[in-house]
Amino acid sequence: MIEFGAKNLGGIDILINCARYAQMAFAESLTDEQFDETTRIDLYGSFYCSRGVFAHMKQKGGVIVNIASIAAVMNGKSIDTSMGFTPIEGLMMGTRVGDLDLGVLFYIMDKEKLSIAEASDLVNKKSGVLGVSGVSSDMREVEEAHVKGNKRAELALDMYHYRVKKYIGAYAAAMGGVDIIVFTGGIGENGPETREEICKGFEFLGLEFDSSLNAGKRGVEIEVSKTNSKVKVLVIPTDEELVIARDTYVIIASL
Numbered sequence: 001m002i003e004f005g006a007k008n009l010g011g012i013d014i015l016i017n018c019a020r021y022a023q024m025a026f027a028e029s030l031t032d033e034q035f036d037e038t039t040r041i042d043l044y045g046s047f048y049c050s051r052g053v054f055a056h057m058k059q060k061g062g063v064i065v066n067i068a069s070i071a072a073v074m075n076g077k078s079i080d081t082s083m084g085f086t087p088i089e090g091l092m093m094g095t096r097v098g099d100l101d102l103g104v105l106f107y108i109m110d111k112e113k114l115s116i117a118e119a120s121d122l123v124n125k126k127s128g129v130l131g132v133s134g135v136s137s138d139m140r141e142v143e144e145a146h147v148k149g150n151k152r153a154e155l156a157l158d159m160y161h162y163r164v165k166k167y168i169g170a171y172a173a174a175m176g177g178v179d180i181i182v183f184t185g186g187i188g189e190n191g192p193e194t195r196e197e198i199c200k201g202f203e204f205l206g207l208e209f210d211s212s213l214n215a216g217k218r219g220v221e222i223e224v225s226k227t228n229s230k231v232k233v234l235v236i237p238t239d240e241e242l243v244i245a246r247d248t249y250v251i252i253a254s255l
Contacts, residue, residue: 068093068185070164072171080174082167088123092163094137097127099163132156139187139194161197168202178205180232189237190218199233206230 069090072080082090092098100123109119130137133156135145145153172178182188183195192214199209208229213222217235225233 070167070171072174074175080171091167092132092160093128094139095125095128095130097123097131129156129160132159139191143193157197161194164198165201168198172205178207178231180234181207182234182236184236184238189235192217195224195233195235202231207233209233 068087070082071078084090087093088096088098088100090098105119105123108114108122114122128137129139129142133142133145133150133153135142135150135153135156139160142153142156146157168178168181181199183191187194196209196211196214199207202209206229208226210224210226210229214224214235217224219237220235221237222235223232224235225231
């Protein structure tokens with residue numbers, strides 16, 4: 001997503017957004033017109049965010065977070081993404097199961113006599129946060145249930161946070177380090193509790209999270225890591241509509 005880092009190694013693109021999937025490589029030197037299909041991986045949220053990141057830091061390397069997916073980006077190029085042929089693979093989502101042992105699916109299909117269409121419906125629309133919590137696919141409602149002592153809601157949140165942390169760790173290993181993590185989209189922008197839980201335990205990478213700065217921050221652009229943190233953590237609201245409008249203008253102007 002962006003190039004940041006003292007080692008010129010790049011970082012991760014971890015985009016947190018319960019509804020939109022946006023992973024995008026972005027190089028500082030490119031203009032809007034030059035930012036073409038060789039460097040972008042679709043959709044607009046992270047493009048807007050990547051420009052915001054450059055407003056904060058003028059270095060090399062990067063990381064962005066949109067809970068629907070995670071992409072590893074090195075030197076401005078996306079080298080890996082959590083989604084596979086479909087969005088089912090990867091992170092646990094609101095209703096999608098995320099990474100799953102295929103043996104489990106075959107077992108359930110056999111035990112419950114599910115058709116292929118029914119199995120697809122199960123892993124796409126009845127799993128994830130909704131399936132585990134039994135409450136909702138809306139993180140706000142799941143968090144409320146957790147506060148009231150709902151154990152399934154607690155399990156759903158624990159699984160959700162763990163899955164994201166695991167991908168951050170995997171991509172950090174693949175790229176030799178992380179320089180910046182950017183939270184954006186629905187949960188990333190508006191979930192301070194989720195941001196803090198995901199960032200816990202990364203002190204070994206040099207990440208120093210600032211809980212006081214993060215607390216209660218929703219929908220605002222802010223850095224939530226401490227000044228001495230080697231890994232920067234940013235919250236940058238996305239604006240897909242603005243980027244779509246800009247792209248549309250460029251296309252029309254070129255006709």
